[in-house]
Amino acid sequence: MSHIWIISICAICLGGLFGLYVYAWSIPTLQWFAPAILHGPADGNRIALTFDDGPCSGYTEQILGILRRHDVKATFFVCGQNVERSPEILRRIQAEGHTIGNHSYSHPFPFFRSRAFFAREIDLTQEAIEKVTGKRPKFFRPPFGARWLGLQPVVKALGLSLVNWSDTGYDWKLGTEGIVREALKTLGPGSIILLHDGDGAYPSQRADRSPTVKALPAILEGAVKAGFTFVSLDELLS
Numbered sequence: 001m002s003h004i005w006i007i008s009i010c011a012i013c014l015g016g017l018f019g020l021y022v023y024a025w026s027i028p029t030l031q032w033f034a035p036a037i038l039h040g041p042a043d044g045n046r047i048a049l050t051f052d053d054g055p056c057s058g059y060t061e062q063i064l065g066i067l068r069r070h071d072v073k074a075t076f077f078v079c080g081q082n083v084e085r086s087p088e089i090l091r092r093i094q095a096e097g098h099t100i101g102n103h104s105y106s107h108p109f110p111f112f113r114s115r116a117f118f119a120r121e122i123d124l125t126q127e128a129i130e131k132v133t134g135k136r137p138k139f140f141r142p143p144f145g146a147r148w149l150g151l152q153p154v155v156k157a158l159g160l161s162l163v164n165w166s167d168t169g170y171d172w173k174l175g176t177e178g179i180v181r182e183a184l185k186t187l188g189p190g191s192i193i194l195l196h197d198g199d200g201a202y203p204s205q206r207a208d209r210s211p212t213v214k215a216l217p218a219i220l221e222g223a224v225k226a227g228f229t230f231v232s233l234d235e236l237l238s
Contacts, residue, residue, distance in 0.1 A: 037163045037192075038165065046228070046230075047189070050076070050101070050141075051077065053199055057086050063213060066220070076093050078093075079125065080106070083125070099139070099232045105124040105125045109144065110147060114150060118154045123158075166192050167183060168194040168195070171195050171209070
């Protein structure tokens, strides 16, 4: 009986350690296994605004209009499938001077995926973006900010920089006021802010980013009032 208890306890401990290991890979700001860029230099007052999961018809255009009115350049981490659905929106993103990043092709959860899988997801998106804009991005952000074994070597081999974030409005779960509050709460020099203009690689009918659209003017105005200047990710990390 004692042996059974010992084996059970060992199994529980090993399971807990494995769970902790998997959980650690999923934390966007954790740097244990696959370091990512979380913020720019802390000198000066520059910060960067980023949007994930687009382009998304109905929301990305509204966001672009707000950015233009506030004279702010942002970075859009786009999904390859969404690029193929809305190439005209990606052309507008480029034409208005924003930076474009790679956010995978189908927005998969990265756990237990092979190196070949990561390479295909990233390559397909690079090709989709280049077909529309004539350029390949140099920044990559994994879906959910999560990483897994094999991703880092692929990103490095493709000459990409893996960029996550330091601040977020949690706009996938909060309403307008909460998004504004959280996005501005811990801003500092070099901050990289995460928001969303789409919902994964799903069609635009699936997304509802109206709270983000409503929150964006207050975020821009609040950050400027606090003394920060928005710059593109290219400029922040140059």
